[in-house]
Amino acid sequence: MQIPTEADWRSQPWGIDMPYAYRHFSGKDMEAAIRLFEEDALTYQEDLMFMPVACFRYYAHAYISYLLSPKSQGNSDGASCFFGLVRFRLEDIRNSDPQLVERVKEVLVRLRDNQKWYKAQWAIYGSFKKKAESLLKKLKV
Numbered sequence: 001m002q003i004p005t006e007a008d009w010r011s012q013p014w015g016i017d018m019p020y021a022y023r024h025f026s027g028k029d030m031e032a033a034i035r036l037f038e039e040d041a042l043t044y045q046e047d048l049m050f051m052p053v054a055c056f057r058y059y060a061h062a063y064i065s066y067l068l069s070p071k072s073q074g075n076s077d078g079a080s081c082f083f084g085l086v087r088f089r090l091e092d093i094r095n096s097d098p099q100l101v102e103r104v105k106e107v108l109v110r111l112r113d114n115q116k117w118y119k120a121q122w123a124i125y126g127s128f129k130k131k132a133e134s135l136l137k138k139l140k141v
Helices: 018-025 030-050 053-068 076-088 090-094 098-113 128-139
Strands: none
Touching: 018 030, 018 053, 030 053, 030 076, 053 076, 053 090, 053 098, 076 090, 076 098, 076 128, 090 098, 090 128, 098 128
């Protein structure tokens, strides 16, 4: 995987949120992107929703790496938002390389099986198990 180029960033029309995603992520390698998620996963996951597909497919790996790392322990918001991101970008994920699909599935299984580890209270976040199972089914198509 290569850091997205300027052409990747300009490959789709920009919406109102694109300048933020560009400012936060443009030119960042994987390690720098992971550090952003360690700093504030809730904020930076939103950027993933609105960046061009080529950029999303690269930087989604940073969010995934963060969620699979010990540094995400207790980050209920960062964990919970992954479900919304997958729902929002489902077609981009399904039409991506198999590695991204498998890594998304890996995170969904981890979230499904470790809601307490992320300190995501059921009364606030609902069932990670139900959310993960629903998305895992959709990724099998």
